[in-house]
Amino acid sequence: MSTEELVKEIGKLRKEKKAVILAHNYQRPEVQDIADYVGDSIELARRAMDEKEAKILVVAAVDFMAENAFLLNPTKKILIPSLYAHCPMARMLSLDDIRRYRKKYLRIPLVLYVNTFAEAKASCEVCCTSANAVKIVERVEGDTIIFGPDCNLAEYVQEKTKKKIIPIPEHGFCPTHSVFDIESIRLLKEQYPDAPVLVHPECSREVRHSANFVGSTSQIIRYAQEAKAKRYIIGTEEGILHRLRKDNPNKEFILASVLGICPNMKMNTLENIYKSLRDEVYPVTVPKGIATRARRALERMVELS
Numbered sequence: 001m002s003t004e005e006l007v008k009e010i011g012k013l014r015k016e017k018k019a020v021i022l023a024h025n026y027q028r029p030e031v032q033d034i035a036d037y038v039g040d041s042i043e044l045a046r047r048a049m050d051e052k053e054a055k056i057l058v059v060a061a062v063d064f065m066a067e068n069a070f071l072l073n074p075t076k077k078i079l080i081p082s083l084y085a086h087c088p089m090a091r092m093l094s095l096d097d098i099r100r101y102r103k104k105y106l107r108i109p110l111v112l113y114v115n116t117f118a119e120a121k122a123s124c125e126v127c128c129t130s131a132n133a134v135k136i137v138e139r140v141e142g143d144t145i146i147f148g149p150d151c152n153l154a155e156y157v158q159e160k161t162k163k164k165i166i167p168i169p170e171h172g173f174c175p176t177h178s179v180f181d182i183e184s185i186r187l188l189k190e191q192y193p194d195a196p197v198l199v200h201p202e203c204s205r206e207v208r209h210s211a212n213f214v215g216s217t218s219q220i221i222r223y224a225q226e227a228k229a230k231r232y233i234i235g236t237e238e239g240i241l242h243r244l245r246k247d248n249p250n251k252e253f254i255l256a257s258v259l260g261i262c263p264n265m266k267m268n269t270l271e272n273i274y275k276s277l278r279d280e281v282y283p284v285t286v287p288k289g290i291a292t293r294a295r296r297a298l299e300r301m302v303e304l305s
């Protein structure tokens with residue numbers, strides 16, 4: 001089928017089946033363009049809650065994000081178009097790891113980034129996003145906090161709080177954000193001295209410290225909308241450039257590294273979204289007991305933030 005035919009068929013199926021398509025900011029441009037909502041993981045899951053008539057949510061993102069959509073929309077059918085859309089960082093913290101760290105750091109609260117699986121969320125005190133991580137850590141009781149799975153986000157939080165942050169695992173990281181390097185940014189700054197550098201907190205310390213602004217994808221989008229500069233150097237996954245360019249047609253956005261691409265996010269295509277809607281594959285659910293506890297950790301995040 002041609003792209004036009006696929007877009008048409010997706011539109012037809014979406015209507016017939018009362019489906020809503022959610023696309024993460026890191027998706028391919030053509031996937032973002034057919035989505036009902038484009039945003040970060042929790043933003044998408046929350047917006048889908050307003051879609052009272054929707055029966056199906058197609059989550060064009062990675063595995064843990066489909067779980068997040070299920071946790072906040074348990075009565076809807078959640079589909080992920082590709083079974084290969086895994087997040088390697090979420091896989092760096094298993095339930096066994098958490099049990100081991102819990103034993104080691106008895107009675108210390110555990111704050112988990114939403115980039116984790118539901119079973120991990122179910123065993124923490126509260127979740128956080130990259131946008132609210134500092135606020136959540138500040139508001140959780142205790143002077144010491146165990147924090148996972150991204151050690152760069154943990155270190156970023158540590159720089160902003162007087163509490164002691166213990167990263168678990170010690171070296172959890174996002175392979176995509178770890179490719180941004182200080183040397184490429186230095187060269188780009190020389191070439192475009194007028195361009196502010198905007199990076200995600202999952203980037204390394206050196207990269208964060210070289211930036212004018214550190215924030216989540218939604219915060220980077222907002223910053224670029226509100227700032228006066230005509231050109232920006234961006235240190236997060238390249239899919240965000242499509243959104244930034246669409247929202248700001250008169251501004252220029254330069255990716256800080258050509259390698260800043262998440263292959264897992266790119267597993268979703270128009271073809272598999274079409275098949276996902278047609279055949280209602282691949283359903284994502286979370287067992288009831290785990291879902292109840294994981295949802296509680298997400299609700300706590302909302303209360304605290």
Ligand code: SF4
Nearest residue numbers: 087088089174176262
């Ligand atoms: S960009 Fe990083 S955190 Fe996000 S899905 Fe890809 S690997 Fe996981």
